[in-house]
Amino acid sequence: MSIYDIKVQNRKGEEFALAELKCLEELYKKYHDRGLEILDFPCNQFGHEAPGNDDEIHQFCTLKYNTTFDQFKKIDVNGENASPLYQYLKGQIQNDEINGTKNKLAMKGVEVLSTTCKKPGDIKWNFTKFLIDKEGKVIGRYSPTIKPEEMEPKIKELLNIN
16 A cells, blocks of 8 residues: 555546545656746644634635645544545554654653544644655654754655756
8 A cells, every 4th residue: 555545636626536645756857957846735633723714724724824735635644534545654654753862852741732642643733743754655754843844855756866
């Protein structure tokens, strides 16, 4: 099984097969120089940071942060209603990569505060990031304390950029 076997819902509630991303990869190769795909799945399980409906969250992210990447329907990432995508992702890599003692202490504090982090592998807070290769294999899992630029060397490696 790979990520491409899973279907999710976009923010309008329409089914989206992640297998379509494989086709997007071909388009990116052809038309977008060294493209990287980002998928945003809002979740309200952590400090109620995403309380709005899907359209409100999309509008907020678009206006405040000028996001242009794909945003999907709000989901649960932990518990009995966890999205099949996140069940799969958590099953592939159960621990976040955390750099530095300060970040480790911060994430321990978050773990204590999180009411949905009950099992090993559960997502501890919003902005946990997964890095997935072009074949759909989960390569890395990064804590919210890891900045995107800290992932850049691995991203460049996966995109064959020297």
